[in-house]
Amino acid sequence: MSMSTSSLDVGDSQNEAKDIIYIVPHTHYDAVWVFTKEDYFYINIDFILKKVIEIMEKRKEYKFLIEQTFLLEEIENRYPELFEKISEYIKIGRIEIADGEYLMPDTMLPQEEVLVREILVGKRYLREKFGFDAVVMWQADGFGLNAQLPQIYTKSGYKYVAFRRGYSERSPSEFLWEGLDGTRIIAHSFPLGYRAGLYVNRFEESYRILKECAFGNHILMPSGSGSTPPQEEVIEAVERWNRTHDSSEMRISTPVEFFREVEKYADKLPVRRGEMYCGKYSPVFPDTASSRIWIKINQRELESDLLTLERFDAICHLVCGFRHEEEIENCWRKILFNAFHDVIPGTGADDGYTEVKYNIEFLKVKVPHLLNDTFSDIIECCKGDYTGDIIVFNPLSWEVENWVEADLSFDRGVIRDIRGVKCGKDERKVEIIKESRYYDGSIRYAKIGFVAKVPPLGFKVYRIIEYEPAESPSKELKEKANVVSNKFFNVYYSPENGLIIAFKNGEEIFVEGNEIIIESEAGNLYHHIEDIDTPVHTEGGEGIRFGRFDVENISVERTPLRFIINVTDRYYSLIWPYRLTDKWKPVFWRHNYITIDKKIIIYRDLPRIDFVTVINNRHPRTRIRTRFRTKIFSDCYTCETQFGAINRKTNIYYFNPEGWVEKPSGVYPALRWIDYSDGNRGVTIVNRGNPENEVRDNCIYLTLLRSVDLLSHGKEGPVIPVPDAMELKRYEFHYSAYPHDGDWKSAKSYKIGYEFNYPLMSIQVDRNKKLPESMSFVKVEPDSVILTALKVGVDAQENEVVVRVYEAEGEKKRAKIEFFRDVEKVKELNLIEDEVDGREFKISGRSVMFDIGGFEIVTLKVKLSKNADR
DSSP states (O other): OOOOHHHHHHHHHTTSOOEEEEEEEEEEOOSSSSSOHHHHHHIIIIIIIHHHHHHHHHOTTOOEEEOOHHHHHHHHHHOHHHHHHHHHHHHTTSEEEOSOOSSOBOSSSSOHHHHHHHHHHHHHHHHHHHOOOOOEEEESSOSSBOTTHHHHHHTTTOOEEEEOSBOSOOSSSEEEEEOTTSOEEEEEEOTTGGGTTTOGGGHHHHHHHHHHHOSSSEEEEEEEEETOOOOTHHHHHHHHHHHHOSSEEEEEOOHHHHHHHHHTTGGGSOEEESOBOBOSSSOOOGGGGGTTHHHHHHHHHHHHHHHHHHHHHHHHHHHTSOOOHHHHHHHHHHHHHHTBTTTTTOOSOGGGGHHHHHHHHHHHHHHHHHHHHHHHHHHHHOOOSBOOSEEEEEOSSSOEEEEEEEEEEOOTTSOSOOOEEEETTEEEEOEEEEEEEOTTSOEEEEEEEEEEEEOTTEEEEEEEESSOOOOOOOOOOEEETTEEEOSSOEEEEOTTTOOEEEEETTEEEEEEEEEEEEEEOOOOSSOOOOSSSSOSEETTSOBOTTOEEEEEEEEEEEOSSEEEEEEEEEEEEEEEOOSSTTTSOOOEEEEEEEEEEEEEEEESSOSOEEEEEEEEEOOOSEEEEEEEEESOOOSEEEEEETTEEEEEESOGGGOOOTTOSSOOOSOEEOSSEEEEEOSSEEEEEEESSOOEEEEETTEEEEEEEEOOSBSOSSSSSOOOBOGGGGOOSEEEEEEEEEEEESOTTTTTHHHHHHHHHSOOEEEEOOTTOOBOSEEESEEEESTTEEEEEEEOOTTOOTTEEEEEEEESSSSOEEEEEEESSOEEEEEEEOTTOOEEOOOOOEEETTEEEEEEOTTOEEEEEEEEOSSOOO
């Protein structure tokens, strides 16, 4: 028996008190997985919760746990009488809502605000319907837990967390879990999962193992499973146990009863820090970060677009006095459904994703429509004396200089040439991407691109100019001997295969950059499984002898603002001859099932290299990654996580520990970026919906897609064919490389990650409309304090908004938020928007200042004056 000194002290102080075993009847609700949403409604309502109420009516000692409010909402709509019964038992404490989220999300893949909103929607529903506040977070099946959840949960009103996956120490099963900012929450990890008490004939065995792991004499034994009907016989089993065991007592309980006892000796519990993402005792399925990649790509784009909409909708609320409340709430619910822990990882059967696809298609139409309406409303309400053609909006809380494209249409004779744009004295060159003209030579339509510089969370108005702009001095984009240079770095591109080398200050940062790697895939939705230990083939020439890449075309596009390298190549599974290829060139090229079109974009005025990679895949059972072979030497790298960043070890692929339930595969999920640096130089790789990454042998890998044909091989779930997960389709991937000096903090990698995922947005405006030249509605300082939410609060009053920020470098800062109107009042909120006390704020005109800790999340309710003081 392994037990800490603290644990033994607790045992001594309790004078060998009886062990108290808390049997918690429950069921884990899956919105979709191997059955459809409607199947799971039928199972969970008709076969589980109706039976629960039936047992409760007969046996007063019976209790039950329900997790997620999505299911309760459906019961309320379909079965009001059942809902009333459930409500009655919640109010008297026989049913406990533990977790209490709208839906139990994956905590590693969605952006941070999605996790907050799952809790906000769920907890507000519980409060409204039952007057209930969930204090136990019951993470029954999330595939690992991110490092900021102790803070997220605590600031959402939770006091305790119980979870199944990701812990690296089995004993003691009770501990204090510390987040990146230092927040601690009382935690319990399930040593036997959530089925420890499912089989009543195994109570003795389960008790023995749980006792060995427990810190004290209070032992949690969950009794249930995923979509499993309740067992009335557990009541008799508990009674039988108590008749036959003198040294222990078994109680049918709810989780909070267990945790309240643990809380009494919380000061003696050991502390564990950081993310819970280890497969030693339970699998966390890191390879699901690349399963059904279409979900991740679409979800990331739609999350960013909806958060952008929400910010400008809040501005519209302040400026115009109206907003799109119900429509935005409806959009959020679809985002929250798609963030469910069996949806966004892509681990369900094909027919379960009908709802997901509908949500995506709906949001792709609805969110841009609402954004356009909101921009138009703001324009209509903002008065000034400047006229222009294009308004560029910036959704981020700092001044952003980034590439933006605009679609413009003109009446005949209005515009004859477009050479640049201007705002005040700021004149900028533009690139004409597309153009059509009237018969008289004037422009009918033009798609232009340029690097705009837009104030924090605001807009700038640009006029079209028909003369050469007088730009401020800037190093030109130069090319010589296949080397492209801007003021930030040099990039060499190979005329043979299109691979690139990046230099900064004369030193190589990476070589053979953006190299496509094709690997064999013998796995399933949960796990990548290798059946050969070498790539099938790489663009650089590694791999088995039978196949080869054939570069079909390399071309370049040169403009004053961008240098674009276009590469088209095809992978052939078989060439001939395939032996002695150093002597004979291939004669036959056969079986082309993968075609790749790559676009590598180097900007004159931006410090990053953007990649657009289109893969037309008809090759089953393969994993396709892009690789950057670096000249960096470090044993760790940094991954962005929700509201922060964490360090992870490199070369985990070679780590092969004995006895682990899940051998480390080497890959991890990251949020928007990863950074590999040695302290003097480094490179940040930014993704837009491709979260799976690995650093091995000084190479950075980003997984683009993974083709599998089975849900599981029978261990993680049923053996179900999943033809849609074979990824035999066309994909367009967007990612970026940011070579830099110093480490990720000095390079502000977090800002690059946001700028790539929250692009500038433009609309054409009536040339006669008088507007301010530019406008900033909210500005946040310093750089490392990042705004994640600007919204109208759930209990909003006139001229009030909710603002959420966090500190991104892990260091204490003095934060300043500047608004476009005077600040009248500030209150701090928790994440479910209840007022909290304790923090001091200094209000000065339009600004509010306060201290913020490293990686701390701060939410404010701010009341502004009615009219701008201009």
